[in-house]
Structures are given as structure tokens and as C-alpha cells.
Amino acid sequence: MENAFLQDWGITIMVFLPLVGALIMMLIPADQEENHKTIALGTSLLTAAIGFWLCVDFWNLGEAEWANLHYVVDRNWISVINAKYLVGVDGISIPLIALTLLVVPLVIIYSWNHIPNPGNPKAFLILILVLHTGMLGSFVAQDLVLFFVFFEVVLLPMYFMIGVWGGEDRLYASIKFFLYTLFGSALMLVSFLALYWSTGSDTFVMAELAERVRVEDVKLGTQVLIFGGMFMGFGIKVPMFPFHTWLPDAHTQAPTQGSVILAAVLLKLGTYGFIRIAIQILPEAAIEWAPWIGLLAVIGIIYGALGCLAQTDMKRLIAFSSVAHMGYVMLGIATLTDFGMNAAIFGMVAHGLITGMLFFIAGSVKDRFHTLEIKRLGGLLLQAPRMGWILGFCTMASLGLPGLAGFWGEFPAILAAYQPADGISAPLFRVYMVVAAIGTVLAAGYLLWLLQRTAFGTPSEEFENDPEIHDMVFTEYVAWVPLLVLIVLFGFVPHLIFDLTDGTVSGFADAVTALGK
């Protein structure tokens, strides 16, 4: 049984605690920087404490219960449109919530001595806390309106983070990020509204809508169109080819913390939305869309990898690699099989940990070398051996080495493509499978090439005797070690995630299978 306190308050406190922290910080003058850092870290740790308590309590419910929603709080919210404050967690939200709960405190710890220009930790940390609420909220919302609100709450803090604390081209990048994502959200909103109206206009609750769509026998054509709107909203967030062009700019310009959060959590809102909303509610349309999603996914895998190979900037390269990696996630989702969707969720977590780490490293390299231009770097292993080793470790994880987390997102997704759900062309997906497998070669190519040019060799003359270049510092250890440990842990014990997600995902996949036959 759920713990009674958590049942009533767990999710709500977890989601809104960061906002409370942000409010308190607003009342404190900006020049008390240490206080702001302490409050921000304290808030995020407290949130993590409650959140992980919830996760552990959820775990103890036992595997049979993981498929169902728990800690459900159901209150009326906007009664005019029957929008509810309906939150709850099941097996597919828990891993992503845990990821968020982990990453945010680490980012704040990293910020301790890495506040980007132009400074102002107060505003910076408040934005992170607001983001925190938005992200957690998106993963617990079970009502479309509520989800949409949280989904949008995420947008603004990130916009400011890039626009104020970003690199040289920050204004362009931030506007592009904001508008592009907003554009997708708008179409998504259209879909939500259309869904509402076409199912009798009395609920926005996801599970109920799924039931309604089946019972009311919504026309397939309508479903496909509605799915299309969601596809735009989530697809841009993921981002899927060809809607990814905001990502390299946003990542490159964002401060390290922004990049990490963006890569580790924000992108997952899109892929999570596909599974939680689009596929759960519209499985029939999903079957129609699957070949196209699969196509864009594998194009993304190859295209993202080629994009990486063309980069001269370390951070931009890592950003492009997200396009390729999320391609595997989307390929897994497109198979509409439980194996594939399990792999997708695993891939989300793995990508969050690994790419988050890579962005951390890029940030620290930038701190020391004041450049991320690959051809000026080199010999990192000599100048900062530990960082160099960690970079090597992360590139191996990122290219999908078995024994590390990345493998379990990639290989099962490729495997699932061999036999997609009934009703989807298997020969077509087998072609996708081969293309995706070829993508693994390119991934190894750009990652190892990056490693070779930055970590191997000897330092260039300009940095040879630079006193600013030193190995890892305390905050880096604290922020990175948990991520590294988890990359190994999930590599060896992948069922920590697979077992959690399997129940819920099987339910969705069964709905698809029932239709396919």
C-alpha cells in the first residue's frame, strides 16, 4: 500500500516545493549570493528527498502494481472545461521523475562556482527551480490541460537562461528555441482541443480519453489528424528530424547548466509525451503514423551523426549527437511494441545521464580553455587526466558500449524494429533496423574522433603552459560521480528500469496489438 501521507501530498509537494523555494529566494536581496545558492540547493535536495521517498515507496508496491497509476490526486480545477488537477505516477513516469530529481541538484551544485556570465545567481537559480516544477509536473500530470500548462512552464525559464546567460548568439538562439517550441505547442493544443471536442467535450483526463476514443469510435481520419498535431508538438521537443534545427543553436548558446537540463530532461518531455499521450490515447492513429515516425527517426540517426562529423565545436557536436540518439528512442517508440517502448524509456534515461555528462565536461573544458573549438584542443588526458578519462568513459557510454547504460537504449530499439507491432510493415522496419545499425558505426566515428582530437595527443602550444588548466575540482566531483555511477549501474542492472516500465508499456502495446489484429 501507498504511504498515506505520500498518497495525499507526495506528488503535490514534490512538484511545487521548488516554486516555494523560488518564492523565498525572490524575497532575499540578490547580493546574498551564498544564501541563494544554499536555499536553491536545499530546496532541490528536499524535493529530491520527498521525490525519492515516493519512488522508493512506489518500488515497494511490487512489480504487479507498477503498471497502474498511484498516489493519484484528483481535484476539480477549471470546471468550465472539465480540466482537472489530476496527478499520479506509474512505471513510465518514475524513471524520468527520478532522473529529474537527480539532475537538478547536481546542476545546482555545479553552479556553486560555475555561474555563467553575467552572474546574478539569484535569478539564475530561481529559473532552475521554476524549470524543476515544470519538468516534474509534466511527468505526473494525467490531465491534458494540466500537462500542457506544465509543458509550457518549462519554456520560459529556459528561454531566459539561454537569452541572458548564453553565449554570443544567445538572442537568436533563445528566440528560436522559444518560438519553435511554442509553434509545436500550439499545434499540440489544437490537437488537445480537437480531441476534447470530438470525444464529447467532458474530459481532458488521458486515460478516460483513451477509453472514449475507443468507445465513441472516433473516425480514423480524425485520429490521424489529431495525432499529427501532437506529433508536431512532441516531435519538435524531441527533436525529430527535420524539426531539430533549434536544438544545436540552443545547446551551443545555452550555459552549461541549461544544456545539461535541456539534454537530460527537457528533450524527454517530447518522447514521454509520445508514449504517455499520443500512443495511449490514439493507438490506432499511432499505427498509421508509425512508418513515418520510424522513417524520420532513422533519418535523424544518420543525419544527426553526419551533422556531428561536420562540427568543429565540441558542444555543438554533442548537441547534434542528441538528434541521433533521440532517433533511436523514437525508433523504439515507432515499433509500438513493449520491447521497443521499454528501450525508448531506457534510452531517455541513458541519454539523459550520458549526454548530460558530456555537456558538463564540455562546460568544464570551456571554463579552462575558454574555447570549445576542437582543433585547438588536444592532450586533455595529459593536462587534466581525470577529466580526460571521464570524457573517454562517456564517449564509450554514448556510443552504446555494452555494460554501460547507452547499450540498453540502443540495442533493444534496433532489435524491436525487426518485428514491429501487428499492422505495421515488418519489411519496412527491417530496413530501418539496418539503417539504425549503420548509425552505430557513425556514432562510434564522431565520438571517438572527438575523443582523439580533444583527449589524445599533446596540448597545443597556446595551452601548453596555461596555469588555468587544472584537473577536476570538488563541485565537479560531486556533480559528476552520481551520474557516472548510474551509467555503470544501469549498464549492469538494466532491469532496474525495464521492470518498472514494462507493465505500463505492455498495456499500451497490448492496445496497439489488439487493433493491429
Next chain:
Amino acid sequence: MLSLFAADAVSAPAIFDWVWLIPAIMAGSFLTILLGSKRLKVPAHFIGIPAVIACLVLALVTAFSWIGYSSDVAHSGEVKSEESFGGTAETAGAPVPGFVDAGAPTVACVESKHGDDYDDDGDHDAFGAGELAFSGELELAVEEGEGGGGTPCPVINDVTWFSNGGDPEDGGSDITVGTLVDGQSVMLLVVVTFISTLVHIYSTDYVNGDRRYTHYFAFLSLFTASMLFMVLSSSTIQLIVGWELVGVCSFALIGHWWEEKPNSDAALKAFLTNRVGDIGLLIGMIILYFAAGKTFDITTINTMAVSGEISQNTLLVAGLCLMAAVMSKSGQFVLHTWLPDAMAGPTPVSALIHAATMVVAGVYLIGRLYAVFFIGFGISGGTLNAMALVGGITCVGAGLLAFVQADIKKVLAYSTVSQLGYMVLALGVGAYTAGMFHLFTHAIFKACLFLGAGSVSHACHHSFDMKADMGGLRKFMPKTFWTFVIASGALAGIPPLAGFWSKDEILVGAGVWAGTDGNGTFTLPFIFGMMAAAMTAGYMTRVIWLTFFGDYRGHGVPHESGPRITTPLIILAVGSVFAGFLNMPKPFVEKIGLPSSWGLWFEHQVEPAGIGSFPAIDHGKPSFSLAIVATLLGLGAAFLVWNYYKALYAKDHKATEVTDGLMSKIPLLKAGHTMLTEKYYLDHLYTGAIAGGTKGPLARAAYWFNQNVLDKTVDTAGKTAVATGRFVYKYIDQGAIDGAVNASGASASGGGQVLRRLQTGRVRQYATLMFGAAALMAAVFIVAI
């Protein structure tokens, strides 16, 4: 040893349940060295060497236990099953005519689907607590044909790593890891631990004082652990994991001296070439996974292949995919190019990884899934197939390249490629045991050669250039010289050294020579094999001459290496002499008056003949005339090469090649020579055209498309939106749009206030427009449906 056996004569020795310790010890050694060596101020080899020796001992105990066990099984005439699994009889199904030799007794090693574990424990959650669930021992055999005796089934100990995609009865599957003990894996266990032990000892001298000594030994341990983990694989996914891990260790050790770019280039090339093959590995394993009813279990896959439950077409496609993996890992043409470059790593690493163990992983893979290849490629009764052809081309193509190398390690590298081709050829013609036996003998004498080359370079100021820095070394380093000569003789197939026996069996297995009767008549592979036999003797004679004979061309005075280097050489040289006697042909054994059981001893231990997971292969009959002809070919080639260099030496004591010979006069020969020195232009194709093309024009084109097409579209859309926005604000009353727009517009302008400083209000315009458009579209949408 007997104490290891349980009371029941045919139950498997307890040691088989504990073989997992062998890779675990090495993994522990890796972690200890990595985390503890510097802190405890203990030299890394103090941890690595005891660990690897412990593994060697355990491997030997396992091997002796296996020998005892298999002889007990053979004599008992009956194999008892310890547990009975009833529900899976279909996998053991009746042999399909045409696939299984009807005359041979067949033991079905039935595979459990672990049904019990899922049915009975409702509340006991096997995975919830993150523990591994033990799913029972599978050491059983259910039925046996008439005739009694036979080969024991593989002893499998599996744990369920995790289950994915729902419960098995739901169409999901278990992912298991475990150990599979049979002749093949035990043989590899011994080879890997034995060579690894010697390389560890040798390395303490060879890399003494290296800038990353600790790191070197850590990776040596990790490599050994990964290799052993792979060798013991009971499931294909475990095999993939091990396969990739040894690849990473190889990457790290080739690039050990990563400060110099050529080394890291070589490391990258190795990894990337192997990744290309991995495409085939992944796809092939995925095909087999689905074909065998969603299982990664190797025994099940093999059993179903033998029984005909997987169609031959499927097996063929899977087999071809897996061949790509074999070609990259085991250096087969045309994916072999990384292996010679891999010589950039420290020499002991070349001996261990790039000669004796990792590079035979491909051969091992074929053997492990032999039913898939044997039936898929239609080896029985065939005349040619992809595997035999690839092996044949490789053993000749690489043999030719070995003639034009100046670097002693490169000669040995191409020789390794060539010999790996031999093994693949053997498996391709159905000579399973011959292939495995050659793997075994080759590991010993090739390790000896590589370590010998290291010893030579130690004496010659770390040069590997035979032409510039060597010559006449036999006088300075007799131990190295003699061990090198013995190993070369073994490699060249000079009787009675090790290579002679294994090579002879491969040639016999091709079934071409009169009276040999193999699985089919593989004429072309046989011709390739004979050519390679001659070439091997030729290029090794060249190496010996250039290195040990003539006058010393380097500087300084060379010296013999120390005991930590020469002792492993001597041990391996002794092995090179005797290893071949393990599998002498029966007629020969009888002729020289030894007990008949001495003949084909290796085959009895390693080949799982007559069990349901192994295809019914035919064995060639040994032929004295073939052995004599092949030997004469080799000796003849050696004689020619010897005289060539002797004549050269008579003319000029320092000469290493003829500069005005036929090669420079006949254009065709010259072109051929250039073709060889350019390594068939494959590197130009791969590095220049394919890698360069992908990295250069293709990547740039994709990025150009990204910036100038996709991104431009987005920017243009943005700019158009701004223009439209201005137009809308200027000419159209905002009230014209309904209330929803106002509401959204208002909220957007709330955000816009804050942004004004940054963006002078443009965001507001965008945002308003966006929400307006959204509401409008929703309306249109709803009206339309």
C-alpha cells in the same frame, strides 16, 4: 581431480558451476589495479599476475574435469538428467531428414525455457529486489539414440539477467547470462588463460618503466576478463557484450601510447572497422533471436537449426550477417585492414589480443553457432560457400602481403590474418575440429613469434624494421633465435611441429584430395589452402633470414633478453613442438605403434558430435600422400626463398632486396608488387574514400543542408511571421479575432513585458500570432471534422 566429481559418475563435476569465477577473478583484478594499485603503492603486476595464474589453474582444473566427465559419459552409455523439464519437447523435436545423419546416435540437449520459475512463484518477486534469479541448472540430456556412449551435452548454468517485454508466455523473453561449458569453451579457457599468463610475465620486463604501467596491466586484466566472459557465453547477447568489451580493450591497448597520432589513428581504425562488422553481428543475432522464438540462448538456437525448425533461408541470411562480424573481428578480407595497423600497440598486446585470443573471436563465434552456419551455408555436400571462399581468399591474399613487409610485426600480422583465413576456411568446408585445432595450435606458435619479435626489437633499440635494423641476430640472441625458428617451423607446417597437424587436417577436410571424403568437394578453397601453405613457409623463411641471418645492419651491439622474456618464449616453443600431437590421425598413430586412443584425442574432447545442438558433420579421412605433398610444397617454397637471400648475401652482405631484378623489368610484376605494397589499395578506399568521404563531403553536405535549407526555412518562416505580425497589427483590428486569442495574447504579453528589454517586444508579436493561429486552426479543424 577425481574428488571434483560427484558420486554419480555422469553428473557434471561441481567445478562447472563455478567457472564464472574465472572471468570474475580477472574483473576483480582490473578493479583492484585501477582503484588500488597506486593507493596501495603495489606494482600493478603484483595484482595481475596472481590473478591470471589463479585463472590458469582454474581453467586447467576445468579442462581436466571436462576430460574426465566426457570420458565417463562416453563409457556410461547413458546420460542421466538431473531434472526433467517436460514442457519443451518441441525444441528437441524429431530430427528432420536431411539435416541429421540418420545413422549417428543423437543426444538431444533439451533446453529449458525456465517455465518453472515463472509459474510457481507468485509472490516471490525474482527481480524486484534487483537480484538475479537463479533459473536452474540445465545439465541434462533427455533421449539418446541407440549405440550408447557419446559426447556430453554442454553444461549450462544460467541466471536470468532480466526479462523484457512481459512474461515469456506473453511473448516476452528472458535475457540470461551464464556459463556454457563444453569442449570448445574449455579449450578456449585454457588458451586464453595460458597465453595471458605468459604475456603478463613477459610484460613485466617488456613494458618496464612505461609511462602508464598501471594502466597497461589494468587493461590487460580487463581484456582477459572480457575474453573469458565471452568464451563462456551461454547466450548470444552475452556474446555480444563480451565481443564489444574485448573490442574496447583492444582499442585502449592499441592506443596505449596515445600521445602519438599514428597510434590513436590505429586504435580508431580498429574500433571503427569492428563496428562495421558489428552491424552484421547485431542484425544476425536479432534474426536468430526471432527465428528461435525470441530467445538468445545459444543451445536452443543451435538445436532448432539442426532440427530444421529454423528455415535454411533464415539461417543463411543470419549466417551471412554474422560473417560480416567474423570478417571484422577475425581480420578476414576485406575487413582485415585494421589488424596490421593494430601492431601500433605494445608487442605483448599484439601477441595476446591480436594473435592468440581476441582475433579468434570470429572463429569462435562460427564454432559456437556452428549449426547455423553449417546448415545455413549448406556445407554438407557443397562445393563452395561464402565462408570457405572468404577464408580462402584471406589466407592467400594476406600471405602475399606478408612477403612485402619490412616491419617484422607486420609480417606476423599478415600471417595471422592468413592463418585466421585458414581457420575460417576449415569451418567453411565443415572441418570443425580442424578449425578449432588450428586455432589452438596457432595461438601457441603465433604468440611465440610475436613475443619473439618483441624480444628482437628489445635488442634492436625498439625497432621493428627487419631491413634497416636487424640481421645476424642469431649469434647475439640464441634463445630468441631458436624459439623463433621452432615456432616458424610450426607455423609453416613442418612435421612434426604443431602447425603441421592442424594444417593437414584442414586440407584433408576440404575433401578434394583422393580418398579424403570430407563434407563436400571444396576445390577452390583447397587450392587456396595449398597455396597459402607454400606461402607461409616462404615468408617465414624470409623473416628468419632478414632477422637472424646475414650481417647485423643496426647500430650498437644487440643482446639477449632477460629471463622474464625468454622463459615464456621457451615454454611456447615447447608447446609449438608438442601441441600437434594432441590430434594425430588414427591411422598414423596405429602405424607408429601408439595406442589408438591417442589419435584424434583433441577431437574427442572438443567436438560435440552426436548431440542435438551440433550438426551432423562428416570427417575427412587422412591421407599420407596429401601430407607429404603439402609438406614438400612448404619446404620447396622455403628452399627457394632461402636461396634467393643466400645469393643476395653472396653479392652484397648488407643487401635485403634485389633492386634490379625481374620485378623492375617486367611491368606486370612491377604492377603486382605495387599492388601488394599498397595493400590492394584497400586503405585508400576505406580511409580515403569511405571515411574521408563520410567525414568530409557527405557530412559537410548534410550540414550545409541543415544550415541552408532546414534552418533557412525556419528563419524565413520567422521573418515572414514578423512581417505578417506587423501587417496584422497595423491594419487589422485586434478585436477581430475571438476572445481566446485575447486571452492568450494577454498572457503572452505578460511574458513579453519582461522580455522587452531583450527583444523590444518582438516575442510578443510572435507569441500572439502563434496563439492566434492555434485557436484559428483549432476552429478550422473542428469545423472540418
